Amino acid sequence: MNLTKAWDILKENGFKETSKRQQILELFSKDDRYLTARDLLDVMQKDYPSMSYDTVYRNLATFVSLGILEETELSGERHFRMHCESDQHHHHFICMDCGKIKEIPVCPMDMLGAALPAYEIDNHKFEIYGKCPECK
Amino acid sequence: MNLTKAWDILKENGFKETSKRQQILELFSKDDRYLTARDLLDVMQKDYPSMSYDTVYRNLATFVSLGILEETELSGERHFRMHCESDQHHHHFICMDCGKIKEIPVCPMDMLGAALPAYEIDNHKFEIYGKCPECK
DNA sequence: ATGTAAATCGTAATTATTATTATTTAGAAA
């Protein structure tokens, strides 16, 4: 997901092009790892002191709902990162040190297709946690 | 996990047998689904009005660290339930209506054994969410 | 029975998140 693509999505959905959104998206573009709302706010407020909680949380929610960002829960906190490019369904290895991810093309649901016939399956989560080669 | 087993573990680790622990464990034994700390506190305070936040959260943390309870994050909230009996590693289908679970004996890590040689794998999570036959 | 560390209670503090209101701004329309 690059900036142009993100703005296309925002425009398609009638959202305005604001400097704060630009700043947030630029940060996520440059720094492709999982960040908490607090991480984001701390970094942003260095360069742009007037950035409020409301703006951060509201835009994070907007971006997630539009598929620009993806969200997961790590160590009890919500984390966000740019949604990856690849179209195919996949999962993630997540480095618990630096937050970087590696795509895992395998999906375990493929192997349990009809294993739960009486159940309604709405969603699933498969994540692998550890240390990436750089942090190991 | 039954009450006797839970108490064995607590005793082995030098924890005292208190009435509050008994009350909490009995509730989880009877009601084998995922509950939030708040759910627990609300139910407990009906029968035992003097049950403080501190006691609930402290014991939940203790029980999780000893493997008596297991914990997961559902809809943005921490949930707890009795750790299941079965010794073999497994995963869960979780009903998002009633919180009941179904064991999934398959583990996706089996199929990615050596797929990430340069990475240190510390943990993983695989959960399936939806509605159980009763709630569907 | 007694002593002591652990556990609990009642409450306060902390932290993440959401909500509110006044003000500002992007983008459309005149």
Added chain:
DNA sequence: TTTCTAAATAATAATAATTACGATTTACAT
């Protein structure tokens, strides 16, 4: 370009989950 209006934002307050603290009580070893 100027003006208008809904959307976005800032500043702050409110809410909710969780953790922390000091005083008191309790389990259990001696």
